[in-house]
Amino acid sequence: MIELEKLTKRYAGPSGSVEALRDVSLSVAPGEIFGVIGRSGAGKSTLIRCINLLERPTAGRVRVAGRDLTALSAAELRAARREIGMIFQHFNLLSSRDVFGNVALPLELRGESRAAIRDKVMPLLDLVGLSDRADRYPSQLSGGQKQRVGIARALATDPKVLLCDEATSALDPETTDQILELIRDIRDRLNLTVVLITHEMAVVKEIADRVAVMERGSVIEHGATYDVFTRPQHATTRSFVADLIGFNLPPALEKRLAAARLEGNSRLWRLLFTGPHADDPVIAELSRNLGLDLAILHGRIDEIQGRPFGVMVVQARGDDARLAAAKSYLASRKIQVEELNDVVTIDRAAV
Ligand SMILES: Nc1ncnc2c1ncn2[C@@H]1O[C@H](COP(=O)(O)OP(=O)(O)OP(=O)(O)O)[C@@H](O)[C@H]1O
Ligand SMILES: [Mg+2]
Numbered sequence: 500m501i502e503l504e505k506l507t508k509r510y511a512g513p514s515g516s517v518e519a520l521r522d523v524s525l526s527v528a529p530g531e532i533f534g535v536i537g538r539s540g541a542g543k544s545t546l547i548r549c550i551n552l553l554e555r556p557t558a559g560r561v562r563v564a565g566r567d568l569t570a571l572s573a574a575e576l577r578a579a580r581r582e583i584g585m586i587f588q589h590f591n592l593l594s595s596r597d598v599f600g601n602v603a604l605p606l607e608l609r610g611e612s613r614a615a616i617r618d619k620v621m622p623l624l625d626l627v628g629l630s631d632r633a634d635r636y637p638s639q640l641s642g643g644q645k646q647r648v649g650i651a652r653a654l655a656t657d658p659k660v661l662l663c664d665e666a667t668s669a670l671d672p673e674t675t676d677q678i679l680e681l682i683r684d685i686r687d688r689l690n691l692t693v694v695l696i697t698h699e700m701a702v703v704k705e706i707a708d709r710v711a712v713m714e715r716g717s718v719i720e721h722g723a724t725y726d727v728f729t730r731p732q733h734a735t736t737r738s739f740v741a742d743l744i745g746f747n748l749p750p751a752l753e754k755r756l757a758a759a760r761l762e763g764n765s766r767l768w769r770l771l772f773t774g775p776h777a778d779d780p781v782i783a784e785l786s787r788n789l790g791l792d793l794a795i796l797h798g799r800i801d802e803i804q805g806r807p808f809g810v811m812v813v814q815a816r817g818d819d820a821r822l823a824a825a826k827s828y829l830a831s832r833k834i835q836v837e838e839l840n841d842v843v844t845i846d847r848a849a850v
Contacts, residue, residue: 500660500692501527501550506559508545519545520556521716527692534707534724535696536739541713543696547662550694551583552576564659584653588665590645592637598624599633602651623651627681643674650681663695667702679706700739704728704803712736725803729773745799745810752797765816771835772809779832789825792816812839
């Protein structure tokens with residue numbers, strides 16, 4: 500549905516040019532929710548604005564639904580943009596128009612009749628749960644309601660693609676979840692393709708099928724959300740996901756471990772549970788059948804896109820043979836084991 504090919508964008512600035520995008524190539528499949536994450540200034544907004552050519556890339560090609568937007572005339576581009584809806588962090592509603600009037604605007608601009616507009620707008624308000632607020636003004640709405648208006652307006656021209664630029668960043672966590680749920684619901688019903696940029700990894704985890712990580716204008720990593728979360732390759736990605744997947748030790752525990760000394764046959768392991776064996780009773784197996792003495796120090800079990808994963812930090816005590824048997828058992832269950840003894844040392848009494 501969307502193909503970006505070697506996009507580069509340079510902005511001229513007072514102190515030389517800024518390269519906001521460097522050689523970015525990505526493709527997004529029909530019906531997919533594609534997340535783009537990166538720190539402030541990474542180039543996310545520039546990227547998303549290049550998809551509807553609100554920004555014209557300095558080099559590279561943008562194809563949406565098979566059409567090369569960079570090759571279109573101004574009039575053709577205006578028509579093509581109707582297939583691409585967009586929503587924004589600060590909603591961008593007209594304060595002088597009520598809810599109905601805001602959603603009707605793109606249809607009025609297109610010269611639709613009043614009856615046609617009414618027939619289009621009312622079902623959209625119903626879809627976003629605002630049919631009883633058609634005559635309210637933006638100042639009378641909550642943030643979540645304003646974003647619902649923004650979504651209805653974006654859908655007014657029956658787009659194939661919905662671009663979301665930090666659409667939930669101004670909302671509280673509960674409202675964020677409701678808006679994400681609405682976006683997912685709309686994707687399912689209308690088979691929309693969604694590109695969603697955010698600096699919140701929790702948003703990506705909640706909703707994105709695939710994700711690209713941006714840094715300084717480049718895509719440094721991309722893939723299925725599950726894979727990027729459970730096997731982040733790049734240091735920046737690792738720092739994004741660490742807290743969410745429980746990869747980092749809580750600071751107080753880390754301090755205690757660092758201050759303590761390692762006891763003889765005691766190992767500190769971080770276990771990563773993914774894949775088909777993530778549900779297996781591994782801890783019971785280790786302690787009961789392999790005779791290891793286990794203390795669970797930290798852990799988190801969660802799921803992404805319905806697939807379970809978990810991270811657990813354990814202190815395992817046993818003789819060398821038992822520790823070795825445990826490691827090969829874990830390997831047979833495709834559970835990754837990372838030795839943390841090199842990172843911190845530990846004393847049982849300190850735990
Ligand atoms: N119109 C512009 N003129 C000049 N420089 C710009 C312009 N727009 C963006 N930039 C620069 O391009 C780089 C990328 O900006 P962009 O807005 O795409 O980042 P972002 O990832 O969306 O950041 P944020 O999370 O803060 O919204 C930044 O260095 C920014 O200063
Ligand atoms: Mg931005």
